[in-house]
Amino acid sequence: EVQLVESGGGLVKPGGSLRLSCTGSDFSFSSYTMHWVRQAPGKGLEWVSSISTSSSTMYYTDSVKGRFTISRDNAQNSLYLQMNNLRAEDTAVYYCARGKKIRLYYYIDYWGQGTLVTVSS
Amino acid sequence: AIQLTQSPSSLSASIGDRVTIACRTSQGISNALAWYQHKPGRPPKFLIFDVSSLESGVPSRFSGSGSGTDFTLTINSLQAEDFATYYCQQFYVYPYSFGQGTKLEI
Numbered sequence: 001e002v003q004l005v006e007s008g009g010g011l012v013k014p015g016g017s018l019r020l021s022c023t024g025s026d027f028s029f030s031s032y033t034m035h036w037v038r039q040a041p042g043k044g045l046e047w048v049s050s051i052s053t054s055s056s057t058m059y060y061t062d063s064v065k066g067r068f069t070i071s072r073d074n075a076q077n078s079l080y081l082q083m084n085n086l087r088a089e090d091t092a093v094y095y096c097a098r099g100k101k102i103r104l105y106y107y108i109d110y111w112g113q114g115t116l117v118t119v120s121s
Numbered sequence: 122a123i124q125l126t127q128s129p130s131s132l133s134a135s136i137g138d139r140v141t142i143a144c145r146t147s148q149g150i151s152n153a154l155a156w157y158q159h160k161p162g163r164p165p166k167f168l169i170f171d172v173s174s175l176e177s178g179v180p181s182r183f184s185g186s187g188s189g190t191d192f193t194l195t196i197n198s199l200q201a202e203d204f205a206t207y208y209c210q211q212f213y214v215y216p217y218s219f220g221q222g223t224k225l226e227i
Contacts, residue, residue, distance in 0.1 A: 035217075044222040045157075045165065045208050050215065059215040062122070095164060102170050105153045105212040109176070111164035 002027045002110045004096045009115030016086050016119070022079040022096030022112055030074035033099030033106050036081050038092035039114075046092075049081065050099065063089075086119045093117075123147050123211055127220035134199055134225060142194045142223045144209035149189055153213035156185055156194045159222075160205045168207075169194065196225075 008020040020036070036048040049070040050059045058070050069082040079096055093114040099106040124147040134140050144154070152172045157165040167176045169185040172192055182197040196203055204227055209220040 044206075045159070045210075045219045047210070047217040047219060050217070061216045102174075104151075105171070107155050107167070107170045107212055108157075108210070108217075109167045113164055 002098065004098065004110060004112035006094065006096045006112045006115040009094065009117045011118045011120065012086055013121050014087060014119055017082070017084045018086065018117060020081040020083065020094055020096075020115060020117070024077045024079070024096075024098070027098070029077040033101075034070075034072060034079045035097040035099055035108055036070065036079075037095045037097050037108070037111070038090075038117075039095070040089070040092040043092075048094070051079070083117070086117075088119050091117060091119045122216050123150065123214060123218050125209055125211060125218050125220040127207075127209060127223050129223060130221065131224040131226060133227070135227065136199055136201060138199045139195065139197050140199060140225065142207055142209075142225075144187075144192045144194070144220050146190045146192070146211060150211045150213035152188070153211055154185075154187070154192050155210050155212060156183075157208045157210065158203075158205045159208060165208065199225075 003025045006022045012018050035050045051070045067085045071080045095114045096112040097108045098110040100109040126145045128143045154172045156169040159165040173185040184195045186193050206222045206224045208222050
């Protein structure tokens with residue numbers, strides 16, 4: 001059974017930093033694109049960032065560009081999200097998710113349980 | 122960025138009903154559309170990809186259709202476990218945007 005386990009969430013003050021981690025197991029981590037998706041309290045899902053298998057390509061939603069950095073360590077089956085200059089609007093549950101190529105496109109097929117990030121003074 | 126608009130935002134239904142949720146995209150996305158089911162406190166569940174292909178293990182009462190910019194998720198014969206929030210998401214181009222969600226309530 002594919003497992004994705006996030007960690008690193010918590011309470012941080014505006015302007016602060018946090019690093020989220022995600023460890024994958026029971027699948028070939030290095031063969032999959034990986035994503036971060038978030039859900040703010042009472043809001044819908046928002047795609048945040050993606051990284052290719054070899055870390056050659058990263059993508060970000062506009063609201064986090066220049067503040068968040070996605071990275072991965074395939075040897076450790078791990079995905080990371082470095083979040084700097086955090087704002088109140090970054091408060092959300094952050095999900096680590098796996099991207100699987102099905103025919104032409106890379107769909108998100110598995111998600112972790114999520115880790116809560118709260119940005120508040 | 123491609124915008125996805127779901128309708129309705131919420132929907133009341135009963136066990137055994139047939140419901141339809143719409144997802145409209147701001148530009149064509151070929152068939153790069155997926156649907157997810159999300160229940161509180163749990164991770165989203167992957168239901169449908171390529172507009173109409175059912176993910177393994179998903180009950181056949183779920184189906185997807187559409188083309189161009191208009192897509193639909195249909196649930197036939199609603200079961201108790203189907204009451205949740207449903208999201209469409211496009212995988213045609215980054216950013217991989219979601220619809221705002223449709224909450225299906227009893």
